[in-house]
Amino acid sequence: MNTTRAKWNQKYQSTLPTGEPVPPAWLVTHEELLREHVPAQATCLACGLGGDALFLAAIGFNVTAIDISEIALLSLQQRAEEKRLPVRTVQSDLEKATTCLGTCDVITSFYFLQKSLWPEMKRALRPGGLLFFETFSPAHLQISARPFKAAFTVGSSELLTAFSDFTLLDQRETTTVTASGHKRAVVSIVAQKRT
Numbered sequence: 001m002n003t004t005r006a007k008w009n010q011k012y013q014s015t016l017p018t019g020e021p022v023p024p025a026w027l028v029t030h031e032e033l034l035r036e037h038v039p040a041q042a043t044c045l046a047c048g049l050g051g052d053a054l055f056l057a058a059i060g061f062n063v064t065a066i067d068i069s070e071i072a073l074l075s076l077q078q079r080a081e082e083k084r085l086p087v088r089t090v091q092s093d094l095e096k097a098t099t100c101l102g103t104c105d106v107i108t109s110f111y112f113l114q115k116s117l118w119p120e121m122k123r124a125l126r127p128g129g130l131l132f133f134e135t136f137s138p139a140h141l142q143i144s145a146r147p148f149k150a151a152f153t154v155g156s157s158e159l160l161t162a163f164s165d166f167t168l169l170d171q172r173e174t175t176t177v178t179a180s181g182h183k184r185a186v187v188s189i190v191a192q193k194r195t
Helices: 005-015 024-028 031-035 051-058 070-083 113-126 156-162
Strands: 038-046 059-068 088-091 104-110 125-136 166-177 181-195
Touching: 024 031, 024 051, 024 104, 024 125, 038 051, 038 113, 051 059, 051 070, 051 088, 051 104, 059 070, 059 104, 070 088, 104 113, 113 125, 156 166, 156 181
Parallel strands: 038 059, 038 104, 059 088, 104 125
Antiparallel strands: 125 181, 166 181
């Protein structure tokens, strides 16, 4: 088993929540926009326990949820089956994948930064499709309570340049606070593939 997969499996094995995974606030904020696109296909990258996947399925999307951890995916699949939600899980190491995404109408990527996957994300979205992206900004290096690598951050200008062939629908660069009280400096966008 590769070390990245083992690390994430261990994390999820030791911290599986008893409650429902919470969808990202950035996604929930745009629920009205999302509802304009259902029924449709959504792909959640590095979905973890699947708060985004369960939210999208509950509002009418057929969801493919991809993660490296089979522990997280098993938990997600069980929750989806209990709720009778259309979620298909796929175990994949997205850091090594180059063409793993099928065609879809929505892609979510929350706190997963793999720039080499950006061209595949662009290709996978159908014209008019939506990209929801949020990750750590360089400002996170100043506020993180733990050591944090600059390679895991992206500035808004780099992100906007990378998706400049999309129509930007919303963006922010802000500091959020997690449920456990940790601060996160984040950059977020919603962008639409041009038709």
